[in-house]
Amino acid sequence: MRKNTKVLAAVAVAGVVAATGSAFTASNTVASSVAGYGTNTVTGATASAVSHTLSGDGDTITASSITFSTTQTGRTVVAGFGTTDLESCTVAAGGLSATCTYATGYSTAGATAFNVAVS
Numbered sequence: 001m002r003k004n005t006k007v008l009a010a011v012a013v014a015g016v017v018a019a020t021g022s023a024f025t026a027s028n029t030v031a032s033s034v035a036g037y038g039t040n041t042v043t044g045a046t047a048s049a050v051s052h053t054l055s056g057d058g059d060t061i062t063a064s065s066i067t068f069s070t071t072q073t074g075r076t077v078v079a080g081f082g083t084t085d086l087e088s089c090t091v092a093a094g095g096l097s098a099t100c101t102y103a104t105g106y107s108t109a110g111a112t113a114f115n116v117a118v119s
Contacts, residue, residue, distance in 0.1 A: 044118030060105035064089075064115060071095030076119050081111040097102055 049067040054060065064079055066089070073095030080085035080102065089100035 004011060042116040042118070044075070045077075045116075046070065050116075052112065054108065055105065059108055061108055062105045062112055063101060064100045064102075064114070066098045066100070068096050068098070068118075072098065074117055077116065078098075079114070079116040081106040081114055086115060086117060 046069045047066050048069045049065075051065045051067075052061045052077040053063040055062050061081070066077070066079065070095065072091050075091065075095075076097040077091055077100075079089050079098075079100045081087040087100060087102055090096040091098045
């Protein structure tokens with residue numbers, strides 16, 4: 001009787017391990033997107049870093065964050081993809097970064113040249 005109990009306990013433990021292991025190996029699904037572009041152009045300042053925020057489906061760039069090597073306090077920062085209709089950015093306290101939130105966003109497929117102008 002004891003031998004059957006031990007075998008049954010071992011089978012139960014093996015079942016729990018198998019079920020738990022499959023739960024930890026579940027895969028994640030990440031939407032594919034194009035998040036690269038060909039060029040960065042910054043006039044009037046030196047940018048040390050640029051990052052972009054994508055929409056949930058990864059098809060649209062909704063915002064950009066720019067880090068500057070010197071303060072931009074009191075200056076105007078505009079940015080966008082392409083050379084026309086650059087949008088206003090908000091310069092953070094201390095002036096070393098700016099955040100640009102785009103009204104309609106830019107298609108990741110067509111975003112090939114990111115431009116920033118500081119005046």
